Amino acid sequence: MKKATIKDIAKAAGVSIATVSYILNDVKTQSISDETRVKVLKAAQQLKYVTNRTAQSLKVKKTGLIGILWFKGNDDHLWSDLKYAKTIQAIERHCSELGYHVLFMQIDNLGPSSKIIMERNLDGVFLMNVDQEQFTTISNYFGFGVPVFVVDSYIEDPLFHKIVPDFKESFQAARRLLGEDPQFLVMDSYNNAELVEFIKQQSGLDEERVHVCESIEGLNEFLSAYTGRPGIVLNEFLAHEAAKTHERLAVLCTSHCPEIVPQGMAKVTFDLNDYKEIVRMMDRNIQDADEVSREKFYCLSVIT
Numbered sequence: 001m002k003k004a005t006i007k008d009i010a011k012a013a014g015v016s017i018a019t020v021s022y023i024l025n026d027v028k029t030q031s032i033s034d035e036t037r038v039k040v041l042k043a044a045q046q047l048k049y050v051t052n053r054t055a056q057s058l059k060v061k062k063t064g065l066i067g068i069l070w071f072k073g074n075d076d077h078l079w080s081d082l083k084y085a086k087t088i089q090a091i092e093r094h095c096s097e098l099g100y101h102v103l104f105m106q107i108d109n110l111g112p113s114s115k116i117i118m119e120r121n122l123d124g125v126f127l128m129n130v131d132q133e134q135f136t137t138i139s140n141y142f143g144f145g146v147p148v149f150v151v152d153s154y155i156e157d158p159l160f161h162k163i164v165p166d167f168k169e170s171f172q173a174a175r176r177l178l179g180e181d182p183q184f185l186v187m188d189s190y191n192n193a194e195l196v197e198f199i200k201q202q203s204g205l206d207e208e209r210v211h212v213c214e215s216i217e218g219l220n221e222f223l224s225a226y227t228g229r230p231g232i233v234l235n236e237f238l239a240h241e242a243a244k245t246h247e248r249l250a251v252l253c254t255s256h257c258p259e260i261v262p263q264g265m266a267k268v269t270f271d272l273n274d275y276k277e278i279v280r281m282m283d284r285n286i287q288d289a290d291e292v293s294r295e296k297f298y299c300l301s302v303i304t
Contacts, residue, residue: 004047012043020044038139045159062286066100067125068092071107071134073191077213079237079255083188084128086256087151090272091126094279107134124282126151131191147285149278154194163278164195165254165270166299167202171232173304174250177266178230182250185210186219186242187234199234213238220245236261271301 006020013020015036023032023040068088073080092102103122127138128151135155139148149161175181185203189212190196200210211222219238223231223246230248233239236258239251243262250266251258261267278298 004049013039067122070128071130083255090275153192169302173268182232183229184231269303
């Protein structure tokens, strides 16, 4: 297969060859818009463009920094600041094993500081709980040679790796533990609307039987219609609230804290050790800009 050239990239992005050269070589003296920069970098990725000169340039610029950007949601649940603690800890541990340092940033509704993010020169980045609009904005800052892995978001872009729990298998496991079909699903909210819809589809339940928790009052009102009937709760912190009025529940431990699940409740857990391979996958992408992973969607393994 013929290797792509900067001429091919220029044609795909609709810009001049010189502009492509300036962007790929990170020439600071040229004023180039973010929109143009993103078009060129995406075209380079799609065409799998890598030359020895580019690879050497990327290698020199490596900082040993991996970014974890967590996008805080609009909910104000007591557990909102805790539900990603174990995931962040696992990523940090496995990055450390490979010699990387982790930079953690919380992005709130006021929006990210592009200056701070761009000045860090991250080698790779994990985006957690990011919605489509935020992703479009933030991904502009990471281009050629910087792998982006998205956690708990369903982003329709094959250039980026997606990491979610194996919802299909976990729902099946919950049914087995309950010994019967669940009548409802209660789930924590996510910023990414596409992921919420994906989870609903994987549950196999009708729309009216799925409740996305935005308030405890709304949760209790929903559960009152299913008194004595079996159901599934997605997130062990939310299960604590549901357990106050309901008993026949199977809990999907998406926060990786099964020890807090109320006694007597069935629980399904996910393998945090999977992040070891995920971090190694990112490392391979960092070390070799031409690395092409076959699987862009990674589902965390189910443990029961």
